[in-house]
Amino acid sequence: MSVIDSVDRRSLPQLRGNALFVTDGGLETELVFHDGLDLPAFAAFPLVETPAGRDRLHRYYGGYVDIARRHRAGFVVETPTWRANKGWAEQLGYSAQRLDAVNRAAVRLAEEVRTAAEAEGITAVVSGCVGPRGDGYDPGDAMSAEEARRYHGDQIDTFASTSADLVTAITMTNVAEAIGVVRAAAAAGIPVAISFTVETDGRLPTGQPLNEAIDQVDSETDFGASYFMVNCAHPTHFGGALDRPGTWCRRLVGLRANASTKSHAELDEATELDAGDPDQLAAEHAWLRSRLPALAVLGGCCGTDARHVAAIVSAWRGH
Template sequence: MPKYRAALPQLEEGALFLTDAGLETTLLFWEGIDLPHFAACELLRSDEGRDVLRSYFNRHAAVATRLGLGFVLDTATWRANPDWTARLGYGSQEFERVNRSSVLLAQKVRRVWETDASRIVIAAVVGPRAGGYASSERQSAQEAADYHSWQIDIFADTEADFISALTLNYSEEAIGITRAAQAAGMPVVISFTVETDGRLASGESISEAISAVDIDSGWYPECFAINCAHPTHLAEGMWDDDAVRRRVRGIRANASRCSHAELDNSETLDDGDPEELGRQLGELRRTNPQLTMLGGCCGCDTRHIEAIGRSAVASGSAIGLPRIGAAAD
């Protein structure tokens, strides 16, 4: 029987939580760390690697604490699913050890930075089975549920607060992840990525993808989010859709305006304009106060997160919130 889990504080009315930035792009381009298959989970296999990850998350948590905002603390497990870890040479025991280790590392970071004013929630990150930018290798919803349950069941036996499914590009995989999270008794936030036309790679609109997941699961996800897209890639009029406005609570933006194909083939990092990105997300927060989770993705670093936080606070939507419960470490 899954253990009881408290309500997620980042979904309270008026809450404002920052996320980290682009973990893999920061490590690869700014720190010169080799990431086979773009897999940051490889760093969880050594003391030196865990120190690198701890330093990265410490820097981002420090921004949130300094601004008096909450923080969504990710696990470094976007690539830590069965197919990608098999390419990295993991056996079943190493697969489980790495995923558990990711939560333990997050707990240590939370103990350092959480305050009454800056609550921290641990997001157990699940990435797409195939690439994050293409929907050609599609599974059925049940195939996706069976596949992702291996990782989600491990997270359900840790102190992770919820499942965060990032960079999904078709609804069947999102439905499968939701089914697996529901079976494990884990709260889940589903985050889609969109192309420059504002649609998923599958051709679905954000509204269509959300509706497909909600109808299948009985509205099980805590909410939805969008990540790995620049604010200018969001479809015009998207926020006029009541379903989108009610259900989308987070934006994690790319620094670059480039398409996914352009980013995938680039040998340099486009870090855009941190202050401009901050203003854009601050304006989204002002006009959509239901957005309680804001942060970065590819090309972003602490400069972008700082700018996003400052701009969002200046939008006048954030309010102080009392602490709910003790940190689960």
């Protein structure tokens, strides 16, 4: 049985017709640079364990629900669990049991956000966020696909046993890890989206062209991913990559761009936030509109907040 048969991807509302869905921006950079919070290991997931942390997350998501309401769009609630996998959680002193509990708590919080959105007539989707084993900017010592399947399997199994509608692997730097995530999601019976990051030349940090990476994941997983995204890169970094021929562009359904035009290496060394120009970022998204016929999910990544995403969605709608 193929993954397409075993997981009904058509149940995802962001894949139906010409719907537009909003998702959030740069959660961690907002918390660090706007709120002045200390996030060890750049991890936001511990916030779900305290009343103050949950209140802050509700306010954060509320800004994006408001954007969805104003633009009559849907909303993808991405759980704050980008770092909530085994390796990063161990650095923070989390046991396997506590990690499982915090991932479940993150979904419960996302469900509260969903309920509030639906009360305003907004179609909302809950996505369990999966992050890379290593640094989001560096493929480092990449795992094999089988190692990645085992490594990410526990978190994905947790999400599959909750009310999450899908899992989204964000800031994937290499194909093998992405394939492992897709296979783990297939085994758990939950839809999965893969979001690659690219360098300033439009290639993955491994040097592989974006189109080849998407084609390879599809080839080695029997088109197991529900869709693909690009995140943690500026539109000027990946815009040229969209010129490569093929149907692979129709597999790109989401964008979560950085505010800054800086490279990953430059951002890694930055001590101040580069928030860029929200209006310019929005204009650069609108320029991509004709190249991405299947795009349905718009949000942001490092340096962005609700101002950027509001401008992006407005420009996209207007274009």
